[in-house]
Amino acid sequence: MSRPKRRAVDPSRLAAFEVLKAVRVDDGYTNLLLPALLARHGLAGRDAAFTTELASGTIRRQGTYDAVLAACIDRPLRKVEAKVLDALRLGTHQLLGMRVPTHAAIDTTVTLVRDQVNQGAAGFSNAVLRKVASQDLDAWLAQVAPDDLAVAHSHPAWVVEELRRALADRAEELPELLAADNDAPRVTLVARPGLAARDELPGTPTPYSPYGVVLDGGDPSSVVAVAEGRAGVQDEGSQLVALALAAAPVDGRDERWIDLCAGPGGKASLLAALAAQQGAALTGVELHHHRARLVARAASATAGLAGVVQADATRAPFADASADRILLDAPCTGLGALRRRPEARWRRRPADVTELVGLQRALLAEAIRVLRPGGALLYATCSPVLAETADVVTAALAEHPQVRLEDVSAHLPAVPDAEGPLPGTVQLWPHRHGTDAMFLALLRKA
The missing domain is CATH 3.40.50.150 (Vaccinia Virus protein VP39)
Structure with a gap:
């Protein structure tokens, strides 16, 4: 009797997993790691956008997801193998922070763990992620962080306090600021004056800079003025x-x-x-x-x-x-x-x-x-x-x-x-x- 064929690891999830590992092991930077890994795995368009959000979003929301995972695992997270924890965070982001169907988020993560770690770790990950999937994010936050802005918005507590001080007499805006920190940034281009005009760049004009546009989508390097150095990517x-x-x-x-x-x-x-x-x-x-x-x-x-x-x-x-x-x-x-x-x-x-x-x-x-x-x-x-x-x-x-x-x-x-x-x-x-x-x-x- 022939063995059932093992599922192939999804390249988008594998690329995101490799980003998390490089950030953890090599002190890498997500924005610098992604282009090379996207190219290595042949990811472009929607697949590249998915991978970018999966990796970046998982790291942004790590504090929240770790609190959720801690509630689903019967031992401290520090005792979970680092590679397995990386994969569990990726799966949790798909379940709680992205519009990925539950079965797809769990199955692809389990396949990733089986390929990168072992079968035992895959079974463990399957059980944990099914617990994570039992509630949505709001319900989890009510359980693990009912009055904790740091956990709810995934910021270290000391950072939350520094931002509160910086807001001064408008500290009531703190939750809104913390939430904005977790939004995926828009890609903004700048037309360098004397070299390019803003109207030759695709996108929506920025409200304050007369030289900027917010890119509606696509790869900024494919914009002619950017490729020629007459424009660039700049917040x-x-x-x-x-x-x-x-x-x-x-x-x-x-x-x-x-x-x-x-x-x-x-x-x-x-x-x-x-x-x-x-x-x-x-x-x-x-x-x-x-x-x-x-x-x-x-x-x-x-x-x-x-x-x-x-x-x-x-x-x-x-x-x-x-x-x-x-x-x-x-x-x-x-x-x-x-x-x-x-x-x-x-x-x-x-x-x-x-x-x-x-x-x-x-x-x-x-x-x-x-x-x-x-x-x-x-x-x-x-x-x-x-x-x-x-x-x-x-x-x-x-x-x-x-x-x-x-x-x-x-x-x-x-x-x-x-x-x-x-x-x-x-x-x-x-x-x-x-x-x-x-x-x-x-x-x-x-």
């Missing part, structure tokens, strides 16, 4: 950072612009295009060689890029008071970009804030040294955490009495409801503006 919040600096008035000459932390090159590319239109040129500074190459490649289509310098921006290779405009998009926790960096919430620790604040203060002091009197300096972070935003700027103003804080909101008049934690600063929010939670502060040396 609208990042576009607004570049636009605010370019719009700020300066006294006297306006020729030398610097992006002190330019990698991987999105803001530098837009700034270089804007600089060219204003008769200026941008120099990018990047510490890491591979990121410096990305900056040069991203901005290669514009004449506004003077060059890319590989250097430590805390010891920038520029003379005192030599730059007319400076962008300091400082390294940060990235807690304002959790939609597109799903693994960041699980990797960051409170100690990271302290370490990054020290770096941010050193970078800002160096930017102030290089800025000439009358020039404009924009300090930005993709984090709303007060230690990285208001506290860094307040410390710089105290240490450098020749520097004053100006109203950056005046240069973004189309953006509503974006008051930052300091007068004149801007704080964008995913739940209010549909952007990453970018913070902007405009400084000028008297």
Whole structure:
């Protein structure tokens, strides 16, 4: 008697499983891992979109799903084999977070576990997922997280508290913000001025940036202007950072612009295009060689890029008071970009804030040294955490009495409801503006 033929593993589920493993084992980044894995498994179109949501959504909602799985397993999750737990999380997301039929979600996950682990683990996974499927997400949340925003919205508790503090007197918006962090981000394109027009890009115009569109679907690399480097993929919040600096008035000459932390090159590319239109040129500074190459490649289509310098921006290779405009998009926790960096919430620790604040203060002091009197300096972070935003700027103003804080909101008049934690600063929010939670502060040396 011939044995029944074993089911083949679904390539979409296998690719998502490999993403979770690489994130867990190699500290990989979901958005960087996906393109290569999609290509390796021959996934495109709807299959690629399914895999992307399966991997990214599972990582975003990991905290919630682990609470559900803990209620369905009679031993601590730490004692479940890591590969099996990865697969169970994928199955749980299909059951509770995607429109996948119950039988398909369970059967494909069990097949995946059988192929990647063993038959015993497959039987265990089948039993667990049938328990998960016994209730919908709302019912599970009522059971495992009736009054716990961190579990219900899948954020570490310390992150929830930092976001609550950043919302200040509008803390009632916290559930809405946490929910927005779990939404799949829209793909936004930017037409680099002087190189491309917004109306040649497919999609819906962005509400605040005159150069952006939200892509309706498809692969952005298939857009001609993107393939030619005349346009790029860039969140609208990042576009607004570049636009605010370019719009700020300066006294006297306006020729030398610097992006002190330019990698991987999105803001530098837009700034270089804007600089060219204003008769200026941008120099990018990047510490890491591979990121410096990305900056040069991203901005290669514009004449506004003077060059890319590989250097430590805390010891920038520029003379005192030599730059007319400076962008300091400082390294940060990235807690304002959790939609597109799903693994960041699980990797960051409170100690990271302290370490990054020290770096941010050193970078800002160096930017102030290089800025000439009358020039404009924009300090930005993709984090709303007060230690990285208001506290860094307040410390710089105290240490450098020749520097004053100006109203950056005046240069973004189309953006509503974006008051930052300091007068004149801007704080964008995913739940209010549909952007990453970018913070902007405009400084000028008297």
